[in-house]
Amino acid sequence: MHPSTRGGPVAAPVISTAQVTYDTDRAHVFHSWSAQKSLRPMVIERSEGCRLWDGDGRSYLDFTSQLVFTNIGHQHPRVVAAIQEQAAKLCTIAPAHANDARAEAARLVAEVAPDGMDKVFFTNGGADANEHAVRMARLHTGRYKVLSAFRSYHGATAETINFSGDHRRWINDYGSAGAVHFHAPFLYRSEFHSETEQQECERALEHLDSLIRFEGPQAFAALLIETIPGTSGIMPPPPGYLAGVREICDRYGIVMICDEVMAGFGRTGAWLAVDHYDVTPDLITFAKGVNSGYVPLGGVIIGERIASTFDDRVYQGGLTYSGHPLACAAAVATIETMRDEGIVENAAAIGRDVLGPGLRALADKHPSVGDVRGLGVFWALDLVRDRETKEPLAPYGGTSPAIGETLAAAKDNGLLVFNQYHRLHIVPPCIITPDEVREGLAILDAALDVADSHTVSDR
Structure with missing residues (x-):
C-alpha cells in the first residue's frame, strides 16, 4: 500500500481562487493583441488608488493607469x-x-x-x-x-x-x-x-x-x-x-x-x-x-x-x-x-516638480535612456542601444529580450509600466502622490540597470 493511502482517502489539493480564475480565463477568454497560446495573464484580484494586488496578494504600483485610463485612480x-x-x-x-x-x-x-x-x-x-x-x-x-x-x-x-x-x-x-x-x-x-x-x-x-x-x-x-x-x-x-x-x-x-x-x-x-x-x-x-x-x-x-x-x-x-x-x-x-479634489492641478504639479525632474535625472544616469518627454502624468522614455546612433532597444512593431528583462525587473520589484516597442511610458493615475512617484522611480532606476546592460556602453 502506498503510504499516502494509509488511514483513509487523501484530501484533494486546495486550488486557489486565483488559479481557478486563471484556468477559466485560459480556457475561454480570447485576448486582444495577443498570440493566445503563449499568453500568461496576471490575475488581478483587487485595486485601490494607484495600486493593484495579484492572486498571490502581491502589491504593484500602477504606472500604467491600465491602458492609460484610470486618471482618478482605482476604486474611487x-x-x-x-x-x-x-x-x-x-x-x-x-x-x-x-x-x-x-x-x-x-x-x-x-x-x-x-x-x-x-x-x-x-x-x-x-x-x-x-x-x-x-x-x-x-x-x-x-x-x-x-x-x-x-x-x-x-x-x-x-x-x-x-x-x-x-x-x-x-x-x-x-x-x-x-x-x-x-x-x-x-x-x-x-x-x-x-x-x-x-x-x-x-x-x-x-x-x-x-x-x-x-x-x-x-x-x-x-x-x-x-x-x-x-x-x-x-x-x-x-x-x-x-x-x-x-x-x-x-x-x-x-x-x-x-x-x-x-x-x-x-x-x-x-x-x-x-x-x-x-x-x-x-x-x-x-x-x-x-x-x-x-x-x-x-x-x-x-x-x-x-x-x-x-x-x-x-x-x-x-x-x-x-x-x-x-x-x-x-x-x-x-x-x-x-x-x-484638485486632481488636474495635482497632475500638473507632479509632472512639473517630481515626475519630470525624476525621469530626467534617470536619463542622465542611464545610457539606455535616449530621450525623455512628456508633461503632467504623461511621459515616455525612449530606450536605445546606442545614444549616438539612437538605435532602439527593440525593433519597430516588436519587442526584444532587453525590453522583456527590463519590464520583468520592474514587475518583480512591484512596478507596472506601460510598454510599446522600445519605449517605457510612465503614466500613473493623476492622483499619485510625490512619495508614490519616488517609490516608482526608485524601482525604475534599478530596472534601467538591466536595460543598460544591453547598450554599447556596457559591451
Missing part, C-alpha cells in the same frame, strides 16, 4: 457610489430619451471644452468616437479623404485602424481608401533633419501643406490628429505646430479633429491637452479619462460650425448604448471629484 469611492446609486435608479435607457445622468455629463464635458464647443455626442469608447467624428466631417463637407499622422493610433475598428499610423494598421489594411498619412513633428527622430524645435515645426507644416496640395485640397474632409500622441510615443508637439495645422485646415476648408482619447481629462495636467496650445479644433474626441474607464464611455465634442449642419438635417449615425446612464453617472462623479 465617490465614483463607485455614483454607479451604485444610478443602478438603483435607472440602469439603462435608449439614447432617444433624455435622462439626468446623460444631460449632466454632456454639460460638464462641454464646460471643460474650448468656448463654442457646446454639444456632445456620446459613444462607447474612443474608436467609435473617432469613427463618428470623421462621419460628421464627411457629411459636413461633402468630401471623403482623411489626413492622419504616422506614429498615431486612433482605434481598432475597420476605419480607425486605417487612420492609425503604426504597424497594427498593416495587417488590417483592407479599407484604407481615403486614408492619407503625413509625418507629424518629432524632433528626437526627425523625418525632416531638423536641429531645433522651431525647424521641426516649420518643416512639418511645410510637409503637410505640400502633401495636401499634391493630393488635392478639395478631396479632404478632415484632419485627425492626436493633440499629444499617446501609444505611439507621447510626443508633445512643438510650439506653434497645432496653430499652424489649424491655419492649414482653415485655408483648405478641412475639418480639424483633435483626438484626446488618451491625453484628455487631466492626463497632461490640463482638462484637455488642447488647453496647452491655445487652439480650438472643430471636433474633439474623448474617452478613457472622462470616467476613468469605470464604465465604457467615449464621445465627440462638437463645435458650433459642425453642430449647425445637423440642425435641420438628420445625422445618420448612432449607437444602442450612446450615453449609457451608468457610464454617464460615472463621468459626472469623475469630473466633479477631479474639480473638488
